[in-house]
Amino acid sequence: MAEGKQLYNVGAILRGLSITFGFMFKKKPTIQYPSVRKQHAPRFHGLHELRRYEDGKERCIGCELCSSACPANAITVIGAENAPADRRSPGERYAARYEIDELRCIFCGMCEEACPTDAIVLTPRFEMSDFRRGSFVYAKDRLLVPPQGGTGAPPDERPGGIPADLGSVAEMKSTTDPATGYDATYYGAALKTERKGLTG
């Protein structure tokens, strides 16, 4: 009767029942995500950020090395000559357009490794959910550290993951302060008010 063996194996069924009953009282490994946040690895690969120098100039020189290193073809860089009157970067060229499609990105960090000026880095921010696919193409307006944001996170001195008191995703915060940590995007709050028509 190999056919219906499992059906008549009452011992196995009872053992199974005792196992599931025991599991009922075990500690659950669930992390209650939005209210409790896990401390993730210090070098977690999340959303990108384009850094600045101390004097506010952009680090990116529009060399397109990140774009060619990217295995997912997620980066589009269009470089341009710096105008002598209004120099965006210390080099000859700067990135006139810089776009990363975060839906294509596999968060491998090759762009960060390829960059000669440490301009593009991956931050531990990961809460990027949005309503439209188009919103996942991050251009310079959301990638570049805003002027008040300091220089951005140096690739080797990022704080160890996200602190527990990150607060609301949509709040604007400085990225360089390890005490307050990272937020989802700089422009989260601005975008939220804009969508709800609450501008001003």
Place this chain on the structure above:
Amino acid sequence: MPAWIFVFIKSAILLFVVVTAFAYAMLAERKIMGWMQLRPGPNRVGPWGLMQPAADAAKLILKEDLAPRTADPLLYRLAPFISLLTAFSVYAVIPFGASPAGIWSIGNVNAGVLFLLAIMSLGVYGISLGGWASGSKYPLLGSVRSTAQMISYELSMGLSFAGVLLVAGTTSLDGIVHAQVGLWFFIPELVAFVIYVITAVAETNRAPFDLVEAETELVAGFHTEYSGLRFGLFFIAEYVNMLTISCIATLLFLGGWDAPFGWTALPGVAWFVVKVAAFMFFYMWLRATLPRIRYDRLMAFGWKVLLPVATLNVIVTAVVIAVRG
């Protein structure tokens, strides 16, 4: 006060109680299954997830009510109501407590068990018509399975009732419970009880016998095409059937409202509820534990094992009763 008003009031209260019990049975199932799978289960809506049923109901009501173009327009819409109606009508004869004045039951029928069997067999129409009227292939397969499964397991279930009826000497549910005072029937009729538990799971199409909606093979079986409130009605019917089956197990095998060991501190109705809840828990426990069995094995098990054993049980019971006079 004319009798019908009394019946009407009792029906309304019972309907409310059963629907509430359904809602929280569903929540309990999700919680218990969650714990057994090392998850906390629903815990976001209200304290401890207690408002989850309300959220689910609101969601189902607001969903679009879709019907496939190939569906039979009338039967497709009617099927969920057939399921629900048969599921609820069973409660017309179930007594929940000792009732000299008929307080704890709507109707005290002297052939209560037969009425139960008759109505429960009608439940298959909702499922098979729903699957057939959907006009698509997976629901059809599901409904064919459900028909075959319900017919073959109903035989054994009926035979397991027969043993109890022989011992009790009555078909009235009230009488059966009274006959159990002192010795609940699951002890003398242990074989019948085991057969009843197995067939009960198969009758309500629950895991590990949920071949009718086997999602790994049939998408969602007979209710694949249903959405919104109509799906919700099937869902309610399934859980109400589970409650019914648990009530019957309590009445026929677990002594109904009879307090165990003479602990009469709790009223009879409370004992009834405790026993039904325990049986429901067993259902959920089974679902969290056992994998779905294969269809041919289900059929083979029903016809080659359960039916002979159930028949033998009836014969042995009858002989023992005849010999003892």
